[in-house]
Amino acid sequence: MPGPALEPGTQVVMESSDLQKFIDVLWRKGYHVVGPTVRNGVVVYDELKSVTDLPAGWTDEQEGATYRLKKTDGKAFFAYGIGPDSLKKFLHPPVVRLWRARREGAGFQTVEETEEPPKYAFLGVRACDLHAVAAHDRVFTSEEYADPSYARRRRDIFVVAVNCAKAGNTCFCVSMRTGPKATVGFDLALTEILEGERHYFVVEVGSETGAAVLREIPFKEATAAEKSAAERVIAATAGQMRKALDTTNIRELLYDNPEHPFWDEVAERCLTCGNCTMVCPTCFCTAVEDVTDLAGETAERRRHWDSCFTEDFSYLHGGSVRASAKARYRQWMTHKLAAWLDQFGTLGCVGCGRCITWCPVGIDITEQARALRDKGRIERPSVTVGEHASP
Amino acid sequence: MPVREDKRGQERVWETRGSLPEPMLPLPFTVRKTRKETHDTYTLELQSESRPGGLAFAAGQFNMLYAFGVGEVPVSISGDPAAPEVLVHTVRAVGPVTRAISGVKPGDMLGVRGPFGTRWPLEDALGSDVVVVAGGIGLAPLRPALYQLFRRRRDYKRVALLYGARSPRDILYRRELGRWDKRPGVDVHVTVDHATEGWGGNEGVVTALIPKVEFDPAATVVMVCGPEIMMRFTVIEFQKRGVPSEKIYISMERNMQCGIGFCGHCQLGPYFVCKDGPVFRFGTIETFFGRREM
Ligand SMILES: Cc1cc2nc3c(=O)[nH]c(=O)nc-3n(C[C@H](O)[C@H](O)[C@H](O)COP(=O)(O)OP(=O)(O)OC[C@H]3O[C@@H](n4cnc5c(N)ncnc54)[C@H](O)[C@@H]3O)c2cc1C
Ligand code: SF4
Ligand code: SF4
Ligand code: FES
Numbered sequence: 001m002p003g004p005a006l007e008p009g010t011q012v013v014m015e016s017s018d019l020q021k022f023i024d025v026l027w028r029k030g031y032h033v034v035g036p037t038v039r040n041g042v043v044v045y046d047e048l049k050s051v052t053d054l055p056a057g058w059t060d061e062q063e064g065a066t067y068r069l070k071k072t073d074g075k076a077f078f079a080y081g082i083g084p085d086s087l088k089k090f091l092h093p094p095v096v097r098l099w100r101a102r103r104e105g106a107g108f109q110t111v112e113e114t115e116e117p118p119k120y121a122f123l124g125v126r127a128c129d130l131h132a133v134a135a136h137d138r139v140f141t142s143e144e145y146a147d148p149s150y151a152r153r154r155r156d157i158f159v160v161a162v163n164c165a166k167a168g169n170t171c172f173c174v175s176m177r178t179g180p181k182a183t184v185g186f187d188l189a190l191t192e193i194l195e196g197e198r199h200y201f202v203v204e205v206g207s208e209t210g211a212a213v214l215r216e217i218p219f220k221e222a223t224a225a226e227k228s229a230a231e232r233v234i235a236a237t238a239g240q241m242r243k244a245l246d247t248t249n250i251r252e253l254l255y256d257n258p259e260h261p262f263w264d265e266v267a268e269r270c271l272t273c274g275n276c277t278m279v280c281p282t283c284f285c286t287a288v289e290d291v292t293d294l295a296g297e298t299a300e301r302r303r304h305w306d307s308c309f310t311e312d313f314s315y316l317h318g319g320s321v322r323a324s325a326k327a328r329y330r331q332w333m334t335h336k337l338a339a340w341l342d343q344f345g346t347l348g349c350v351g352c353g354r355c356i357t358w359c360p361v362g363i364d365i366t367e368q369a370r371a372l373r374d375k376g377r378i379e380r381p382s383v384t385v386g387e388h389a390s391p
Numbered sequence: 392m393p394v395r396e397d398k399r400g401q402e403r404v405w406e407t408r409g410s411l412p413e414p415m416l417p418l419p420f421t422v423r424k425t426r427k428e429t430h431d432t433y434t435l436e437l438q439s440e441s442r443p444g445g446l447a448f449a450a451g452q453f454n455m456l457y458a459f460g461v462g463e464v465p466v467s468i469s470g471d472p473a474a475p476e477v478l479v480h481t482v483r484a485v486g487p488v489t490r491a492i493s494g495v496k497p498g499d500m501l502g503v504r505g506p507f508g509t510r511w512p513l514e515d516a517l518g519s520d521v522v523v524v525a526g527g528i529g530l531a532p533l534r535p536a537l538y539q540l541f542r543r544r545r546d547y548k549r550v551a552l553l554y555g556a557r558s559p560r561d562i563l564y565r566r567e568l569g570r571w572d573k574r575p576g577v578d579v580h581v582t583v584d585h586a587t588e589g590w591g592g593n594e595g596v597v598t599a600l601i602p603k604v605e606f607d608p609a610a611t612v613v614m615v616c617g618p619e620i621m622m623r624f625t626v627i628e629f630q631k632r633g634v635p636s637e638k639i640y641i642s643m644e645r646n647m648q649c650g651i652g653f654c655g656h657c658q659l660g661p662y663f664v665c666k667d668g669p670v671f672r673f674g675t676i677e678t679f680f681g682r683r684e685m
Contacts, residue, residue, distance in 0.1 A: 098416075112415070
């Protein structure tokens with residue numbers, strides 16, 4: 001198709017009526033397309049075949065400990081805020097089998113799990129979640145070891161980002177410099193625009209793979225007016241954001257106040273349920289489980305998500321290192337906002353707000369950080385954290 | 392040996408790569424020999440058909456040992472780094488997995504992943520006095536370091552081993568301890584928490600042995616492994632005597648599910664004990680060590 005040269009950064013326009021064609025092209029190219037859809041009153045990520053599966057007309061209300069979907073008469077496909085799912089569910093699944101073993105004589109043989117996962121295309125990924133994937137890249141593909149399970153799933157993904165058109169009440173990506181505009185890690189990024197009767201997407205090209213998909217569907221060059229309409233959507237979202245987390249010297253703030261009474265206060269509320277770690281797109285901890293069949297002839301190792309809020313997590317013969325709720329909450333927050341910087345050169349929080357929404361008692365990491373800043377003291381304020389928030 | 396900048400700006404001196412090609416997959420090893428060390432502790436010698444040369448390892452490193460269908464736990468290598476053809480582990484049976492591992496017979500198989508983790512500072516200690524302090528099963532991870540110290544005895548100044556066990560029947564490597572004690576230029580002291588009849592040796596905590604050895608605080612390297620509380624008091628004692636935190640090394644224990652920095656279980660402050668440790672320069676973890684429930 002003749003038209004503008006499609007290079008990273010190029011912006012074009014796709015009419016909303018062509019979205020189905022777009023999804024079809026991705027399937028035809030061999031991708032397993034995953035996108036948002038409403039299930040049991042929640043927006044989740046699942047297989048996506050048709051635009052009718054998208055949560056058109058749905059929006060949501062989120063607060064600490066509150067998530068409520070609301071039907072509107074709007075036509076927008078992507079007016080909802082993020083649900084509990086992130087790409088973690090696909091790239092670092094809740095359970096994976098690492099290997100199987102079979103008894104042979106007095107010994108056994110191990111067979112590595114090499115099953116090829118689907119080649120995923122993700123539609124509707126928000127900026128915060130792209131930063132979370134970049135964070136997991138650092139965790140699972142370090143210079144020392146790469147996790148083969150993650151690497152296999154991650155390698156060939158196709159990402160269609162959507163720039164947020166509405167800030168959720170628990171979001172704080174602006175302060176984390178991770179959103180609301182997708183700036184890294186996508187093949188194509190959409191901004192959805194409704195102007196009177198017109199419904200279209202401004203599409204930014206992120207990669208040559210993205211451009212190749214685009215070439216197979218109708219599009220036209222974006223006009224200056226259309227581009228600025230997209231900019232206005234993103235700016236309005238940023239302007240709506242109510243929450244913020246001040247990251248200045250955040251690492252020192254956490255490391256310098258481990259014994260502060262502040263931790264006792266939050267521990268009184270925390271149920272150590274681990275919900276926050278399950279919904280967090282960057283939390284990566286796992287445990288392994290070795291199982292056998294009844295006859296004891298075959299065995300396998302499964303790895304599943306684990307949470308630093310459980311008692312077993314830090315178990316050593318004789319007891320847990322972190323027996324109290326205080327120690328576990330402290331570990332979680334200190335890991336996110338301090339240790340991650342040392343370990344992976346980026347913060348372990350992308351400001352998605354999920355842990356606030358899904359915490360049954362509404363514990364809010366931004367409020368916790370603010371309380372610690374008000375009460376605690378930094379002993380080494382000279383240490384600068386650098387541009388941690390942009391992986 | 393690559394010297395890399397630690398992420399906190401301190402130097403990280405040790406290699407952490409396992410020498411097995413597939414870090415997630417246990418490699419079957421056959422049990423060749425077992426020896427009962429004490430009422431609850433066994434030493435195993437393992438070999439792999441597929442790796443006749445064995446596993447190259449450095450003193451201080453550990454493997455993840457897998458008992459078929461039961462589970463996998465971290466266990467230090469207790470053999471001689473100069474003889475890697477035989478993989479040696481000393482295991483104390485405390486729970487399901489260590490009981491299964493201790494119960495193996497020659498001909499049985501165990502899965503092995505590793506070696507993982509950091510090494511004892513044998514290079515750093517060249518030309519210095521060396522004091523090795525072990526508590527309980529903590530002598531096992533230090534034995535490879537002792538073998539190396541003895542082999543290059545002339546490259547070090549004074550060498551001492553202080554070992555504390557709960558009771559006389561808990562003393563590991565009894566015969567070897569006797570032999571080491573007879574070596575010229577190696578000062579060995581053993582103590583027990585609770586003496587029983589017939590024990591003519593020292594009674595009391597291992598720190599009480601420190602005054603028995605001579606060392607130059609300004610040129611001494613201390614290596615400590617044992618229960619955390621024992622390591623805490625040992626470190627304090629050496630610091631009091633003027634040994635700087637940079638010259639004291641301890642080996643840490645944490646829950647470990649992977650050994651390679653993915654599962655998150657072994658964290659201590661900014662460190663993954665499985666790959667930034669288990670052997671740490673004390674000065675590096677001073678702010679995080681010994682804090683309650685850290
Ligand atoms: C780096 C390192 C080196 C070690 N070296 C030795 C050694 O040379 N000899 C030896 O006898 N023991 C060693 N240990 C301790 C050994 O790993 C534990 O005794 C063992 O994990 C207990 O498992 P279990 O299932 O038998 O007992 P349980 O107490 O029932 O343990 C249940 C589970 O908790 C975890 N766990 C319990 N205790 C520990 C522990 N101390 N460390 C790590 N995970 C634990 C394990 O996942 C274990 O499967 C070492 C531990 C570490 C971290
Ligand atoms: S800590 Fe909370 S806000 Fe931050 S990335 Fe995780 S779930 Fe989102
Ligand atoms: S902070 Fe909230 S979600 Fe997280 S463990 Fe505590 S109660 Fe559960
Ligand atoms: S043992 Fe899994 S991260 Fe260290």
